Amino acid sequence: MVIAIGFEGSANKIGVGIIKDGEVLSNPRRTYITPPGQGFLPRDTARHHRKVILTVLQEALLEAKISPTDIDVVCYTKGPGMGAPLQCTAVVARTVAQLWGKPIVGVNHCIGHIEMGRLVTGASNPTVLYVSGGNTQVIAYSQQRYRIFGETIDIAVGNCLDRFARVIKLSNDPSPGYNIEQMAKKGEKFLELPYVVKGMDVSFSGLLSFIEEKAESLLNSGKYTAADLCFSLQETVFAMLIEITERAMAHCGSQQVLVVGGVGCNMRLQEMMSIMASERNASLCATDDRYCIDNGAMIAQAGSLMYETGYVTPWMETSITQRFRTDEVLITWRD
Known part of the structure; x- marks a missing residue:
């Protein structure tokens, strides 16, 4: 029986989660929210995380009804992510590991999402978006x-x-993507946008530049509403993602598709993915915002799997890696 605590702070969410043999005991988090039209800078995001992380840690321990002595391993996000937020989260994880005398495991953020998705949905061997x-x-x-x-x-x-939410000055509370999703539901008119799929890869920068440049004139002309533009953007980018996911499923002969990550809780994306999956006699595995959005429990889950198969991060390697590829990690806990 392993009790793992996970620290996640790779972007504008700071979360601390505690997992006991696949059961989530606690998973509090805070989000750094900026004014409409603004993104979040690494320095300011790290300042936010430093201010609240000990409160979130205390909440996690109280909610889980455990003390530091009960914890077997401390896990933290090693990367990928934004440098300053990752760094301040890693410092806290290293500090509590030393104070509590516990081993430490650095976790790949993407692997955390996948393993949490597999745990929550029960997906055995899915193709993952x-x-x-x-x-x-x-x-x-x-x-x-x-x-x-x-x-x-x-x-x-x-x-x-x-970035498109910033152009049309949508609120960042609770997140710009969520507000685009809600606005897109009111959209009625489809604007054709550049659709860029290159083999198995996708490109969004040209599409974004196109709609950013045209947004003001389209809105001022009265031909399209902001809701129409949100609807058109969502439909186009999601169609691109469904295309490459279906091609990967065909290649692997996969009968399951798992959607993870913050955008994964978008209900329209899940709906489109579900249609594609059902046409292939496959099933969609998806989670809600508790586990799709960055959280500490996903880091604890992946870290506990690593720890149970004998992995501990050597102290001299408990740094961060901003560009930490998903395929760099040896998956010792799967056949």
């Missing part, structure tokens, strides 16, 4: 690695949606 503010990848497991079949060649899909 990992979509968030910083990452867009289609992944499948083979020979002790999570192999990347396709990915974005420029910006992530979440970043694309967030």
Whole structure:
């Protein structure tokens, strides 16, 4: 029986989660929210995380009804992510590991999402679409690695949606992507946008530049509403993602598709993915915002799997790696 605590702080969420043999005991988090039209800078995000992380840690321990002596391993996000937020989260994880006399495990953020998705949905061997503010990848497991079949060649899909939300001054509370999703539901008119799929990879920067440049004139002309533009953007980028995911499923002969990452809780994306999966006689595995959005429990889950198969991060390697590839991790806990 392993009790793991996980610290996640790779972007604008700071979370601490505690997991006991696959059961989530606690999973509090805080989000750094900026004014409409603004993104979040690494320095300011790290300042936010430093201010609240000890409160979140205390909440996690109280909610789980355990003390530090009960914990077997301390896990933290090693990367990928934004440098300053990752660094301050790693410092706290290293500090509590030393204070409590516990081993420490550095976890790949993407692996955390996948393993939490597998735990919550019960997916055995799915093709994974990992979509968030910083990452867009289609992944499948083979020979002790999570192999990347396709990915974005420029910006992530979440970043694309967030940046368009800034253009039309949508609120960042609770998140720009969520507010685009709600506005898109009112959209009625479809604007054709550049659709860029290159083999198994996708590109969003040209599409974003196109709609950013045209947004003001389209809105001022009265031909399209902001809701129409949100609807058109969502439908186009999600169609691109469904295409490459279906191709990966066909290649792997997969009967399950798992959607993870912050954008993964978008109900329209889940609906489109479900239609594609059912046409292939496959099933969709998806989670809600408790586990799709960055959280500490996913780091604790992946870290506990690593720890149970004998892995502990050597103290001299408890640093961060901003560009930490999903396929760099040896998956020792799967056949």
